[in-house]
Amino acid sequence: MAKVTLNINNKDYPMEADPQMPLLWAIRDLAGLKGTKYGCGVAQCGACVVHLDGEAVRSCVTKVSRAAGKKVVTIEGLSETNSHPVQKAWQEIDVPQCGYCHSGQIMSAAVLLREKPNPTDQDIDDAMAGNICRCGTYLRIRKAIHTAAEMQKKTAAKS
Amino acid sequence: MNKDNTALNRRSFLKASILSGGGMLLTVSWLSGFKSADEAEALNVPEQWARLNGYIHIMPDNKVKLICPNPEFGQNVMTSLPMMLAEELDADWKNVTVEMGPHDPAKLGAQFTGGSNSVRMYWKPLREAGAAARQMLREAAAQTWNVPVGEVTTKAGVLSHPSGKSAKYGEMASKAAKVSVPKELQLKAPKDFTIVRKSKKNVEIQKITSGKPLFGLDYSVDGMLIAMIQHPPAFGMKLKSFDAAETMKMPGIKDVFSVKLYEDGFEQGGFDTRTFNELLVVVGENTWAVMNGRKKLVVDWEAAGDIKDTIGGRGGKREVIVPGALESTTSQMQQMQEYAAKPAQQLRKDGDPESAFNNAAQVIERTYNGPFLAHNCMEPMNFFAHVTDEKALLAGPLQAPGWTEPTLSKLLNLPADKIEIQMTRMGGGFGRRAYGHYLYEAALISRKVKAPVKLMYTREDDMTYGIYRPMYTATYRAALDTNKNLIAFHVRGGGIPEHAIHANRFPAGAVDHYLAEGWQIPSNITIGAFRAPRSNFNAAAEQSFLDEVAEAAGKDPIEFRLELLKRAKENPVGKNNEYDADRYAGVLKLVRDKSNWNKPGNEKYNRGVAAYFCHNSYAAHVVDMVTRDGQPYVERVYSAMDCGIVINPDAATNMVQGAVVDGIGNAFYGALTHKDGAAQQTNFSNYRMIRINEAPKSIEVHFVQNDLDPTGLGEPPFPPVFGAVANALYKNKGKRFYNQPFMGEMDKAI
């Protein structure tokens, strides 16, 4: 056990945690933010994706010690009003079925769009292949990412 | 307008009451016209199924709150069921909010999600509830304005009179609650629908995209502990002894103990299936502490031997011997071959199949195999429980609370009214969450530690626990005469521990001489309903077999099926044919037209077609395959569905697309194998799931347009995907594939 402070969504969370504890459980159990999901625990499904200093990481295999002193962003902090282009596109296309995988899908897609504002289907498949959707919403995920790219462009053009 | 007499059609009552602060609460309760005979398949629905109630709240501020009685696992009932209510209520959809109801059988009836039945079973009752409320609002307005009720009309939450008077629902709600419940209801004709048949967004979409705690694993209360079960390493094993000393030294560990789920002779309900009875439990402060503590357990396991279970439910109490052998996939396959050669139970016979086969010009015989499949719901099994001596609160993902409550009541020795079950949104279900063992386990653990507890299965626990899709085999034979007509058809199916045969489905009814037989091998590997139970194997095998028979007969696979369906319609063989030949042919014709079947322009594709009827709906797919990076890839799919009236078209399309992706994934990759009793796949690292790069580029979904009462969509599109994939794969590889998963068989073949 060690004292550690995690900065999650721009808020400091002081906690007592085993430095080996995966960030996922620190976020869910200790910080009490339940948006980040557990699906496999072994970096296979992407349900647990969060941003660590802007990079998409699988929080189930990222140790708390690695996250200390960095900025963690979870689905709850992706935008203040549920209005990140990816969130808006997900709403417009009505992507989810059960919805369980989509925190991770959205967090992965947000990084993809920052890196590649104009992704092709191939780019999307490459970037999103680590996120399993058991319900099979993949076609809508592709479509929503294209929609989000359009939205992002429009916002950029306006500002 | 369809007239419904609420008093005469069913024992019914609708009760209206005024909410504190004004507004109207309408309680509806009746025995619906649901025919339990239609539901013979799927989940052996118990009798109380037919009882159903719903809630409508209308607030003075004009907001309408609808309570969804059925748990949501991604089939979108939280949106589609309220749409039916809102349609007949003439509510303004913008003012509607939806809440998931708690388990409350007295008020909300048998709240069951499964068997593709939610929309079908609620179609009439919920519209009646909406229509009754609307009529009461009209009555209230008529009294207030002193005009005949027949002159009061409604539209989008507003009452109007030709004189120019108008009022919002909220203004009349309190008064309406005092109006007596109508004896006769007017239901809208489909042409007058303004909400049903118009796509509405998922009512929880905002919560999902912002990460709100909707799911069972997210449910949390102060002081809640986390529990995990260490189950035996193999089917057929049990706990012998354990040493928890090291575990107890680990930080955050509260307790380690073993607990028995069912006492000897306990009468289990039909969905009380459990794999392991004695549970070794680790309880701690948080997930990570328990995961680590559990690793330090020193456990001795031993062979469980044969076990006697007492199963109750329909058909009375019976004793079942669960064999103790440690099974391996190779031994299972061998056993299946032995059983396949033995006489089997006759399930249906028409004509004289034996002599027809003896006199045939050509006989085609093929055997198909399918492995156990794990449901792999994205959210692993879990449940929250807080049990005290006086009462129990349970919350989590569950498809059939009504089936678990009686057992829970017996296990805890608490009356049903002291048990509260809340249903959270489920991260997938696919049939898996119809089995409530994990809820019972959570309850017993909470009682033991005297604290609120969340029982959680890790992915490994979930995948290796059992309750799988059974392992199946089926041998099909077809007899052709000298004119290449199909004169006899024979299927003999078996499985561990049950076969997949639906004896009265197509092509039964279309062939003069027909024989269906089944056999089964008992096993300690537990099984459960898996998205379109039995059909999910049947369709795969039968639809690839028919493809091969069509080829032998020199016929186009769609035309061949249509000819058989014509026969089944005009001159059916046998009396008990479950399907409607016209609707079956309808989806085939629709998919033929939409996919431009046999038309130029599709040369680059290896095309496969399949169709199937199950859970009261009809589905057909054309799968277009290409070779990509040396591997077969389904690039494009055309789907045709007939599920009657489509409540929420965009969500329905989503469901069909998902079923297609799921079907391709399971056909190509899905398999759960065993060695010495142990599941060999433990996580997504060795259980391959379809990923986005393997999903088709397009899945075009078309619905047959008709005004028939709606039937379900969660399951029907799934089974024929396997067959269509198999048939496309034949074109792609020039050889037939008989064993699922196809990629496994191909890897071996290459």
Ligand code: FES
């Ligand atoms: S939970 Fe982290 S990748 Fe699956």
Ligand code: FES
């Ligand atoms: S929507 Fe259910 S797992 Fe993706």
